[in-house]
Amino acid sequence: MKLPIHISEESREPIYHQIETQLKTLIVAGQLPPGTPLPSIRTLASELACSVITTRRAYQNLEASGYIKTFQGKGTFVKEIEENAREETKQKVVYNAFEKAVEQGRQVGCTNEDMNRIFVEVLMRNSDNNGG
């Protein structure tokens, strides 16, 4: 039940938010299909070396936005999400990732052209590798 969630050493984003985003990504990408049991808040906190206050908050937010459901005494499970919500989240996840990349590009002094070129290059190489 170990989840591929990682808390960044550098990011200034609150931990609960990082957990939320990464879990959302896993759910939307289908890596955690509906009905998958999630670790308890205590177990997740232990794995991520954070407090249960944080994991509880992340779970509560995810539950409020309909991604997961907690059953008293049974645990927390991934919920069936609607297609349009899934699509929306997908977009958002990708959008956020690009935003971060652009930010880092600016920090090292890339121009728009540089970034555009890099983007196309990465895209090409990636589709070559995946054969698609």
Added chain:
Amino acid sequence: MLEQAFWLAKKEFKFQWLGFTATILFTLILGIATAFLLDISAEKVFINRDTPYNRLLLDLIFIGITPSFAAIYMSKPYLSFQTIKDDTFTKRMALLRSLPIPVKVLSASRTIVMLMTLSILSFIFYGVIYLILVTFPMRFLELMSFLEFVSFIAIWFGYALAVGGMIPYIEYGTSGKVLHLTPFISIAIFIAIIIIVYSYVESGIVEIILYFAKENGILLAIASMIIGISSTYLWNRLLTNRLAKRDYL
């Protein structure tokens, strides 16, 4: 509450069986020696037969040792000076205090252990004395009736209660240092008392008690027992307060 206190007292005896057995053996031997001294003493008091004997030793046995029947005195904490450093009794109590046991149960169990030890050891001590007096050709039982002898025992038992009742307090209310110092201080006090008595009267203390046991035995026995029981009660109260308020570590 008493049921719990007895349960704990029973455990204590079970855990201390080795020390208790050693204590019983020592008490047996002491009883045998005392019987002979006591016979000579009685002959001196009642028929003026002056066989030389060590009356200081006899006095010390009754004044100094009979109260220590209130303790399992041949157990390790008493025999080893390590106790001064380790504070064995205090540490035992520290564990018990950390458990959900009411302080009253703890102090009651200590008093029960004390009373049972004193009763058993006294029974053995005086029992052996009686057996020897019956078995060997001695005059003691001609000079004192059984009831007078019982009164004599009761007087000393009351005294042992009064002094020995303090032992649970010393064991569990003070430190290992005090525990090992107390016998020395007590013996010094007892010797001082004996010397004072000797310098005013011609006879030893046991001799005096033998005399009064015959004269006014039952009354004195009752008085002594009352003093013994009330002081045991008092020491128990003090121990209860002390256990609730002291630091164990």
Added chain:
Amino acid sequence: MNTLLLEVEGLTKEYENYSLGPIDFKVEAGMIVGLVGANGSGKSTFFRVLMRVIQEDKGRIEFFGKDLHTNETEIKQNIGYVGELLDVYEYLTIEELASLIYYWYPSWNKDRFEYLAKRYEINKKEKYGKCSKGTKKKVEFIFSLCPDSWLLLLDEPTAGVDIVSQRKIKEDLMKYMDDGDKAIVLATHNTEELNQLCDSIYVLRHGKISDTLNKDDIYENWSRVWVSRIPETIKNHISIINTSLTPPQIVTNNIQSVEEFLKKEEITINHTQRLSLEEVLEYLIE
């Protein structure tokens, strides 16, 4: 989720050459609270005061909303305590020790004792004094889990314990917390335990609580910042924990305010990295 299982207020204990407190301490249901501090900082003394093995001079101690002094026995029945008090009974076997202890806990679970003894490979016939340090710790830990308690007070439960048993202890503590209405106070020197188990951390220094940390605050507020230069004025900034020159860097417990400060001073931040719990604790404990 805001039930207080333990509340300590203004607790003090004076010794000739050492004093504890004043200590304020709170434990909420559902939380594992870590207690860290250098050797001799007063952790064990604090626990012993809570168990009334040592008497406080002043202060109020409430467990489960009830005063400790007036409800002592009832409160202790609902606490599991590990505090190295068993050594004096070294001449007893583990079985005999258990027989002395179980009687006082109405909720003592004998099956759980058997299960845990097996799980931690304890030989019940062995004399306690003959056990290794780690085994003694395990035995104490097992005893503390046998009653159905609401709160565990654990004074270094894994000191000297082998790695496999350490993991088992960690698992058992997490299982203990499953209900969500229990709590644990864990004194430890083991940062892995702090990282994996504790939600908040109290730092004890020279008998006083010098810091109370929420683990996530450390993540959000503590940082190491590599900068272009370190100005003299920064020494006066209250949120600076440490500075060093090669290369110029600052450790802070309030990254937001330091960032603002650096911006005003026109100093460039080259890199920022969060601090690990170990690093933070080293600064706090010294």
